[in-house]
Amino acid sequence: MNKKHPAVLVTVMTLALAGCPSEKKDEAPKPAGTGAGRSVVYVSNYPLKYFAERVALPLVEVRFVAGAADDPAYWKPKAEDVSAMQQADLIVLNGASYEQWLNNVSLPQSKLVDTSAGFHDKWIPLEETITHSHGLEGKHEHSGIAFTTWLDMTLAIEQARAVKDALAARWPEHKAQFTNQFEKLEKDLKTLDEHIAAVTSKAPDRPVIFSHPVYQYFQRRYDVNGKSVHWEPDEMPDEAMWSEFLEQLKQHSAKWMIWEGKPLQSIVDKLQALGVNSAVVDPCGNVPDDGDFLGIMSQNIVSLRRVYQ
């Protein structure tokens, strides 16, 4: 140990005096546990909810409060939501910058499970980066990472595996059951992966337009020749957006536009007039009105068959 300075000794003596407990001297501190009751896992999007339920039900209750938002990626939690999440046994996150709200809240780090951390090297940085500078500080940038990781089914399997591993670490007594249920899920996701790859490989050079920049992982995994615009299915694009689209069509002569959700009929008709058809490939970030993750992905495969027939 370092040589002890007299000032340190004075500090220690002062601490020795000041620290003499004067309140609740004989009482042991009460634990700040999560409280009794059923084991609870919070998830931040629907694919994770589906994976967690497939792996953990009926042993664990899976809660998805971000589902209250139209898009869970842009959920804005209230203090009550965060306080409830603090009591969870695990908080399963998509990662890859999906949970923008995470920077604004206080959650126990030891309970957070980042399901995409394991493939950090496969994250796709967004092309659009805004930098700004003001005051005495230098330039700094606001960049992002594409976060719809689960549309690459191989990455979805990795995320499901991360969920399983976290559950098994938290409740090792149920590891066998978690592993067994995960293996069934993995098989289903592999089947989806093979089917999607089989469909898109029929015409890998066929150009398509994505209505929204959320298909980066899908595009990379299934080798889709796609370009993206930034349209909403329930909002007619303005003239500037149509002009930009027409310019893009000159460079990238797509006959199909792939949508996140069913577009307005007026948009479909206008696209049709330009020789562009519409198909829905739902990323399924939130709980679907009908069916489940596998069902929606199967519908997506049906849509893709139309695009690649």
Added chain:
Amino acid sequence: MNDVLYMAWRYVRYHWGKTVVLLASISLILFLPVGLHVVVQQGAEMLTGRAKSTPVLIGPKGSAVDLTMSALYFRHPNPESLPYREVTRVTQTGLAIGIPLHLRYTAGGQRIVGTTLDYFEFRRLNVERGRLMAMLGECVLGAKAARALQADLGAHVLSSPAGAFDVAGSFPLKMPVVGVLEPYGTADDEAVFVDLKTAWVIEGLTHGHMDVTKPEAESGVLAREEGNVVANASVLSYTEITSQNIDSFHFHGDPDTFPVDAVLAVPKDRKSGILLRGRYEEGDTSVQMLVPLRVINELVETMFSVRDYIVMAGVGVGVATFATAALVFMLSIRLRRREIETIRKIGGTRRRLVGILAGEIVLVVAAAISIAAALTFIVSRFGDEMVRVVAG
């Protein structure tokens, strides 16, 4: 017997000046070693108690004592800091949970402790009123901090700049109090707890301002270049985080490089702790890993050594004091020769005379022991408050 004691009592009372001097000197000479022993013993127990509950500590290279004192008792940290990635590194080993501590700022003289919620779990801290912090910018007060700041639920606490010349680096952040902890009789009572990200906001590493890419911010924009917006100083950072502006808060740079002052590593079990220490001892030289109990034990040993020297000196002074007191008694017997002669002439036996003189000694010594015991009790019970009053 009562008459002997009565005579002795009347004597010590009549000669009250001499009695007070004797009482003061004997009681002090008794109190000093005993009181010191009690205080040092209590202090050692307190120090080792908190150190025992902190298995492993990681910090920048430098004084192990300073690191331990700042991490365990929230004293002012070393100027050097660690990058946040050290916290992640600990957790990623799978052997322990890393709990960061950011200790650079104060609020009204109370240390602001930037950490994660794992700290409350680790120290087993519960809120007495309110809740733990949930949103960026919120704070939770220790029991004594709440009293010192005269703040309760719903009140606001303002952070202080890091130093007198820190007029531009960090700005005061107005933080709502959302919880007050139960009193624990530890350094946690005096802290203002915030999320680590909130501490970084205070430090200016995370901030929120008007979106300069939007047309509303045009008056504050000097130039718009390809992919870059240059804004002037009129684009002010928010000094309070509200539900309206919280989404504008963003990191300046890579959070992995942001500073923390220490990392509490909480191993999963004893074996994990040993493995973790082995990894740090073999590898990285830019950080130090230490076991607080060892550091504190060395300090406590030093405290005991100092105490022993003081006690030895006290024993010497005590012997001298008692010798002086004995001399005073013997001289007083000579001075009281006529008084003693008078008592003998009116029928007082030798035994009674010895009884009266011994009674005087017993009364003075008994009173001195009582005073010393009372002083020891006061110090053991109210030592911290006394130090606070003396220290202002």
